[in-house]
Amino acid sequence: MGQARIVVVGTGYVGLTTGACLAGLGHRVTCVDVDEAKVARLAAGQVDILEPGLEELVSRGLSAGRLSFVVGARRAAAVADAVFLCVPTPMGVGGAADLRAVEAVVAEIGDVLPSRCALITKSTVPVGTAGRIRDLLGRDDVPVVANPEFLREGTAVADFMSPDRIVVGSDDRSAAEWVAGLYRDLAAPNVITDAASAEMVKYAANCFLAMKLSYVNAIAELCERLGADILAVTEGMGYDRRIGRSFLKPGPGWGGSCLPKDTHALVQVADAAGFDFTLLSAAIVENIAQRDRIVAKIAGAVGGLAGARIGVLGLAFKAGTSDVRDSPALSVASMLAAHGAEVIAYDPAVGGGFPGMNVVDDPYQVAKGADGIVVLTEWDEFRKLDWTYLAELMHGEAVIDTRNLLDPQAVLDAGLSWLGLGRPRRTRASQGDLTTAGRP
Known part of the structure; x- marks a missing residue:
């Protein structure tokens, strides 16, 4: 050709x-x-x-x-x-x-x-x-x-x-x-x-990934409750070639321009065909519940949201993009504000204009007087922040890492506490001990 x-x-x-x-x-x-x-x-x-x-x-x-x-x-x-x-x-x-x-x-x-x-x-x-x-x-x-x-x-x-x-x-x-x-x-x-099969391939693939993400978020919650570590669990799962390593990272939920609309659309297609796609519907419900769990986790870590000052790192639905369509990060930040928190947010690719929060252009500004800092998008630059300086700017000491992105020891060495997803909470008292040091 x-x-x-x-x-x-x-x-x-x-x-x-x-x-x-x-x-x-x-x-x-x-x-x-x-x-x-x-x-x-x-x-x-x-x-x-x-x-x-x-x-x-x-x-x-x-x-x-x-x-x-x-x-x-x-x-x-x-x-x-x-x-x-x-x-x-x-x-x-x-x-x-x-x-x-x-x-x-x-x-x-x-x-x-x-x-x-x-x-x-x-x-x-x-x-x-x-x-x-x-x-x-x-x-x-x-x-x-x-x-x-x-x-x-x-x-x-x-x-x-x-x-x-x-x-x-x-x-x-x-x-x-x-x-x-x-x-x-x-x-x-x-x-x-044929055309119908090609159209189904896209929905089948995206909805499978959504269900996989909802599944790993649920497993992370179980790990927290049972004292297991999600990183070890997903490593053990990932070696299984039937499962693979992709889409096994817990987070504040899935979002973006594709997965939310594609999962809902396939449920509608299934309904029209007379099929109750309970499995996919449950993944959608689990995704909404994950955002609620994240908000509750943050509230527990800072002692309540009403009047708390929360620094938010990340608003885009994923790193590497400025897209905030159905972003779980933006959703959680908005929920924090709705619960009475003062939200100061930073994202390297996303500007301001969101109700209930102040979006700043420097990641260190989110720490000023903050009762807690929350990582919501997995931007690599957040790994490289000076956590000692952040600690000096903060009022509280809680760092809630919803992407398991940070080095917990670097946060601890700065005199702060670290709380990830599906992992034991780390505090200054534990000083690197991998055992659980309290629950939010």
């Missing part, structure tokens, strides 16, 4: 990464958005998204003449070999995926697509969406293809260029094989299947 003419509709995390990477693979890519100011910035090589390697990839694509940005999809789609739909599919009423953006694009370009142009869903869409798009198109000569993305924020470019697998599904086998060929230079296994 030679150079393909590709249109990517949407320039968010998925769309911009997809467009820039496909241009990097040698295709001619036109990225489309409705935001004129954003299109102008991108055409000038300015990338607003915090994503390692993405700005450089965009610049190379622009310089090589293989990447361009325009407003409106209709003209570009009229001469395309493939159109990727990378528009938002947020959680709608009752948890179902909201497909209005997808349907709007199909309505806009459906009648101008060249015959045999592949219309490809890259956004996460419910099982059966390909059939729904075919009905909206009303054209037998335009194949609809499902090609779900598996991009993690913070590593999206690396994930695209070095994928675990490439999943392509269509009821038109030749169209699916042609789309798979767009990735010919990537060394990854291809899974070519």
Whole structure:
């Protein structure tokens, strides 16, 4: 396959990464958005998204003449070999995926697509969406293809260029094989299947990861109650090749732009199919309960939240991104404020504007007069903070590490106490003793 003419509709995390990477693979890519100011910035090589390697990839694509940005999809789609739909599919009423953006694009370009142009869903869409798009198109000569993305924020470019697998599904086998060929230079296994199965792969994978995270958070809670250490437990689990090491780190809950909406959407799909997906529903309930447990843990560590001054380190849903969509860190910080705490927060990639808290631009400012400091996002820079200086600034001595990120001994040496998840509490009295030194 030679150079393909590709249109990517949407320039968010998925769309911009997809467009820039496909241009990097040698295709001619036109990225489309409705935001004129954003299109102008991108055409000038300015990338607003915090994503390692993405700005450089965009610049190379622009310089090589293989990447361009325009407003409106209709003209570009009229001469395309493939159109990727990378528009938002947020959680709608009752948890179902909201497909209005997808349907709007199909309505806009459906009648101008060249015959045999592949219309490809890259956004996460419910099982059966390909059939729904075919009905909206009303054209037998335009194949609809499902090609779900598996991009993690913070590593999206690396994930695209070095994928675990490439999943392509269509009821038109030749169209699916042609789309798979767009990735010919990537060394990854291809899974070519029907559209419904390809759509299900994305939900099945994301929901499995969500359940795995809820599971390890529940195990961490048991470890605390039974005197076990979650680090040793997950190390022992991780050597089992049937389980693996990924997604075995406890935290304040899972969030972001994908897992919350995908879990709710699959529950809705299951309900519509007459299946009570109790297992997945329980993982969602457990995730909400985890945030409540974290707030209770913090309250116990500082002796109550009403009137307490709490320093918060991290607001993004994960390190390496500025995304706060359904962020467990932001949720916990907001809950602390709702319980009467004075919240001073810092995140290296997230600015202010959140009700009930003061967001500062220096991590040491969160410690001034604080009764406790809470680590909520796993930014590596928090490991390197001067905890002796932080201790001097604090009023209290509690450090609650909801990511098990810090070196407990460094915190203890500063004269503070350390409390992680699923691990024995460490205080100055214990001075490095791994035994439990009280519970919050």
